[in-house]
Amino acid sequence: MARKTSSVALNERLGPYQKLYLLLVAGFILGPFIPLIIQSFAFRWAWPDLLPGTWWLEQREKSILPLAWDYVISPYSQVWEATLNTIYIGCVVTVICLIICLPAARVLARERFKGKPAFEFFLSMPLIVPEAAIGIALLMIFIHIGLAGSYTGIIIVHLIPTIPYMIRMLTAVYQGLGRDFEEQAMILGASRWQILRLVTLPMLLPGVVAGALFTFLVSTNIFLLTFFMGQGKIVTLPTLLFSKISGGTLDASAAGITLVVTVPGIILLLITERFIKEEAFGKGFGN
């Protein structure tokens, strides 16, 4: 009897409502992409037609100006420029973030010291201070020291939201690593440099790759700080898309750009699923 109720209460399979719920969530997340893809190929799509009346390809020869995808891949759209900027900024931010966070994560994972909880709280501050507040205040400073509208300025502000994630992921890696292997190497007579190169780094590598990917991801998704600091001079994919849709309408080329902006996310999703374990998130955010 007791066994029977327990198996009912703790079903390993999905209930019918849960199945429906998962389908609804999938529809909510992915559904809107269907009209978006259609829109990117449309020339004229009158209400209330469910499909465009005139397609882009039919008009392609007649139009003098590049339409839809022709426009997206043309230099006028700035898509290439924005993509290169996004990748460049993301890479530099990731490298700097890694360099400044690795030693700190090592200490946080292994040492106990006075004021450690306060320090950890301080490191997660960027996650809970509204971006608009910090962004506008920093913009004022950066305008005066001439960093506004420069790559350096954007890269510096991108460090703020990326540091907390990087620290958390690297600390989790160091905690999993333990000190034993390094001590073994030390006992066997390895130098500090040898230990770092031959023991620590190879063991850290998977976690470092995961942290780097995640930092890159966060950096490529930042809109507000880039928008404020870029001053319209430096476009990245999120700010480019913002300028195309800020009027509140979406034409074929804007739909195409939206899809282009989605592509790096899909690629990163495919890669990160292999590198980042879900448990790592729990360690990172659970406390």
Added chain:
Amino acid sequence: MPETKELARHRRERIWMWIQLMPVMTVLVVLFGGALVLGVAQSLGFAPWFGVNTFPDFSYFAALWGDVFFWKSLGLTLYYAIVATLLSLVFGILLALALVRTFPSKTLYKYLYKLPLMIPYTVGIALAVIMLGNGGMLSRLMAFTGFIDDPSQFPQILKTHMGWGIIAVYVWKQTPFVALTIYAVLLGVGRETEEAAAILGANKRQIFFQVTLPQILPGIISSTLIIFAFNIGAFEAPFILGGGFPDTLPVVAWRYFNDADYTLQLQGMATVVSIALVAGVILYSYLAFYRRYERRIGRN
């Protein structure tokens, strides 16, 4: 003698430790501290580069807080942030609870639900425009099924102060975040305690509220802190999808900064400081409340 040697070694280690913490600390202290000091100073009338220096001068705050539209803006900001956070939380918990079960195509689903996490908010806004606008996809579908026969009959979702468009974007982007965080916590704690409760005769509701919920609470707290803070400071969604004047506070601040009258920048800075104050007070009391609860149930 060995003792002093030991002490010196200890001191060297401490210094080495702080050297390792230094880079990350410097970056955050300089950026955060700089922004904080300048923000507060400027909102109190310190702006010599505009020829304004009346520090300390509370008139900017007085002007801002004396304006009824500031409070309307604050109300809107909080309304969007709170509703979106609550909806994301509920949907996210339900999603996480479903994800720990086994089901066919789970691997694929785990890719799929994370997609919004990977792409910028601006994509979500574009999707909201194409789905929820008066000439959007939902409106077309309603016309197709015969509910309406003119775009103007479609309920206005975007560009209103009800803000369902803004909330939809936040929920679309943040439900996966909450789900991922809580799913990770659920994986971490395992199912043994739930099984024990089930064997002891607890029903589904009791298991959820008395066993599962307290276990995932830390995940709930941290994920809601993060998304709530984000929602309060978010700019792009209210800017594009909002109902215009009165705007949310970040948009108001941005408009002050882009005003031709540069003295309004000080008022803008007062707005920025107000956002930080409001967020700080709410998040701090939320955390304090949670700490008290933790202590009451006997977790240190």
